[in-house]
Amino acid sequence: MKKSSLLYYFAGLMSCYLLSACDKDYLEQPSEDQVEAPYFFNTAKDLEVATNDFYSMLATTSVYTEDASSDNLMPLNPSDRVKGNRIVPVASGSGGWSWGNLRKINYFLANYHRANDQEAKDKYSGIARFFRAYFYYDKVKTFGDVPWYSGVLDAKDPELYKPRDSRVLVMDSVLADLDYAIQHIPAEKQLNLITRYTALLLKARVALFEGTFRKYHQINDHEKFLQAAADAAGELMNSGAYTLYTEGGASAAYRNLFARDNQDQIETILAADYELGLKVHSLAYSYTSPTSGSYGLTKDMVNSYLMNDGSRFTDKNNFQTTGFFQEMQNRDPRLTQTTAGPDFRVNGESRNEPVTLNLTTTGYRLIKALPNRAQWGTGASVFDIVLFRYAEALLIFAEAKAELGTLTQADLDQTINRLRTRVGMPDLDLAQANANPDPYLEAMYRQVPASANKGVILEIRRERRIELFNEGQRWDDLMRWKEGQKLNQPMVGVYFSGAGSHDFTGDGQADVFLHTGNASGAPSSVTSLININQRTLRNPTTGEQNATSGNLDPFPQDGAFDERRDYYAPLPSEDLILNPSLLQNPGWDE
Numbered sequence: 001m002k003k004s005s006l007l008y009y010f011a012g013l014m015s016c017y018l019l020s021a022c023d024k025d026y027l028e029q030p031s032e033d034q035v036e037a038p039y040f041f042n043t044a045k046d047l048e049v050a051t052n053d054f055y056s057m058l059a060t061t062s063v064y065t066e067d068a069s070s071d072n073l074m075p076l077n078p079s080d081r082v083k084g085n086r087i088v089p090v091a092s093g094s095g096g097w098s099w100g101n102l103r104k105i106n107y108f109l110a111n112y113h114r115a116n117d118q119e120a121k122d123k124y125s126g127i128a129r130f131f132r133a134y135f136y137y138d139k140v141k142t143f144g145d146v147p148w149y150s151g152v153l154d155a156k157d158p159e160l161y162k163p164r165d166s167r168v169l170v171m172d173s174v175l176a177d178l179d180y181a182i183q184h185i186p187a188e189k190q191l192n193l194i195t196r197y198t199a200l201l202l203k204a205r206v207a208l209f210e211g212t213f214r215k216y217h218q219i220n221d222h223e224k225f226l227q228a229a230a231d232a233a234g235e236l237m238n239s240g241a242y243t244l245y246t247e248g249g250a251s252a253a254y255r256n257l258f259a260r261d262n263q264d265q266i267e268t269i270l271a272a273d274y275e276l277g278l279k280v281h282s283l284a285y286s287y288t289s290p291t292s293g294s295y296g297l298t299k300d301m302v303n304s305y306l307m308n309d310g311s312r313f314t315d316k317n318n319f320q321t322t323g324f325f326q327e328m329q330n331r332d333p334r335l336t337q338t339t340a341g342p343d344f345r346v347n348g349e350s351r352n353e354p355v356t357l358n359l360t361t362t363g364y365r366l367i368k369a370l371p372n373r374a375q376w377g378t379g380a381s382v383f384d385i386v387l388f389r390y391a392e393a394l395l396i397f398a399e400a401k402a403e404l405g406t407l408t409q410a411d412l413d414q415t416i417n418r419l420r421t422r423v424g425m426p427d428l429d430l431a432q433a434n435a436n437p438d439p440y441l442e443a444m445y446r447q448v449p450a451s452a453n454k455g456v457i458l459e460i461r462r463e464r465r466i467e468l469f470n471e472g473q474r475w476d477d478l479m480r481w482k483e484g485q486k487l488n489q490p491m492v493g494v495y496f497s498g499a500g501s502h503d504f505t506g507d508g509q510a511d512v513f514l515h516t517g518n519a520s521g522a523p524s525s526v527t528s529l530i531n532i533n534q535r536t537l538r539n540p541t542t543g544e545q546n547a548t549s550g551n552l553d554p555f556p557q558d559g560a561f562d563e564r565r566d567y568y569a570p571l572p573s574e575d576l577i578l579n580p581s582l583l584q585n586p587g588w589d590e
């Protein structure tokens with residue numbers, strides 16, 4: 001249903017004008033207009049218009065590209081944070097240390113009580129506090145301790161120059177805002193608007209992040225947040241408002257969920273709305289252009305998918321040197337609904353798509369959320385972006401209880417196993433997982449301690465990585481689990497046994513031809529040529545680069561994550577000068 005785009009656009013313009021807070025940081029704001037507030041915050045419509053501007057804070061298309069700054073997805077140009085090339089920003093308010101959105105929210109909260117409609121005051125003050133929690137959650141994830149401001153400040157207020165408040169104070173305040181939002185926002189299903197259900201899922205997401213961050217970074221009181229995560233996710237599950245989307249069955253439902261133009265309210269709790277002629281984006285172009293995103297799934301992402309009988313692909317002999325067609329056989333159906341498999345067919349078309357490895361850095365082409373071909377041009381995409389969905393609540397509930405040590409088989413059956421049932425996968429067995437932890441995942445997640453629940457924690461992480469792939473959460477997951485070291489591991493692609501012809505589709509004809517500068521011997525059936533002097537190979541056993549056989553190696557320099565500093569971003573140098581009470585994050589002042 002496409003009805004909110006124009007509302008957000010015009011409401012945003014109005015509230016920007018009235019609140020005088022667009023495109024300026026809070027230090028540059030004029031004092032509150034004492035005449036303006038009494039004449040604006042009087043009706044339910046006034047409150048709605050004012051809070052509509054807050055929706056611009058939500059990530060939209062970046063949700064579906066954020067994984068390219070993690071170990072999940074390798075783009076044409078690796079990100080600075082994966083390469084270890086982040087630097088201390090200079091300009092005040094840059095690098096994420098900006099506060100204009102907070103001032104708009106606090107200005108609203110200082111004035112909404114003037115309205116004469118109690119129901120509207122409850123609803124829209126709840127929405128404002130949802131966004132304040134969202135704002136501060138992002139700040140804490142990025143910087144750690146930050147100053148907490150609950151009111152509007154003018155340029156002379158000494159509070160502007162206070163030091164950072166403790167993480168404890170800020171995150172307790174975030175949970176208090178979310179509890180208020182859950183209590184006051186109506187429990188209604190609105191695809192493009194914040195509701196009580198959105199607030200419940202945000203609380204579960206925030207509390208899981210904070211609980212596991214504290215646990216693995218050895219900060220006190222992690223249990224409180226893990227329990228809050230389980231409780232919020234459980235409340236959403238028990239509401240019965242949402243379920244999993246299953247249209248298309250095990251072989252297509254997961255792909256269909258994201259590739260359709262219009263989201264519905266079966267599983268999707270909140271989506272960014274797009275419509276031709278009103279609001280469009282270019283995600284499909286970046287997925288299909290060899291000179292734009294050129295995204296490719298990494299090999300260890302592909303290795304993480306189980307076989308369709310529930311056994312582990314990485315337990316197989318020679319899994320590291322298995323060719324493309326063979327490794328795609330009999331796997332978790334989500335694999336070939338996420339990357340182009342041997343029988344990949346574009347939505348709405350009747351023929352299989354030719355193998356085109358020039359569209360992907362790793363050979364594993366991204367197709368999750370890829371729509372029909374008509375939307376592949378610049379500014380031609382109109383499919384909605386899923387921001388919050390029910391499946392995440394199931395994953396949060398299972399992980400929180402596993403980390404607390406209270407997970408039961410019944411918990412798995414109503415969470416992880418429902419996700420597996422959607423795609424026809426066998427159930428996860430708690431006792432079996434804990435009796436036989438996966439050594440491949442143990443090497444990947446080194447911080448998980450030996451415990452009775454180690455095996456199932458690893459399996460829940462597997463499920464989370466697969467189910468939420470390319471939905472913008474992988475970097476945060478690695479940070480909260482204290483697994484930044486994972487970014488330093490090779491991010492390679494498809495394995496090739498050597499130069500010559502390779503059959504990717506299993507029809508007995510070559511689709512890909514590897515050569516060292518002379519492709520004259522390529523069969524006529526070949527649709528992808530690779531010069532391994534330019535797109536080099538890395539031997540998976542020895543690590544040798546520029547090898548004659550091995551995995552495509554699009555990022556030969558590898559990641560460079562610094563454990564001393566990179567869990568937090570640096571503050572801008574000008575802000576440290578403006579406010580001498582602020583201190584730079586550790587490792588960034590060297």
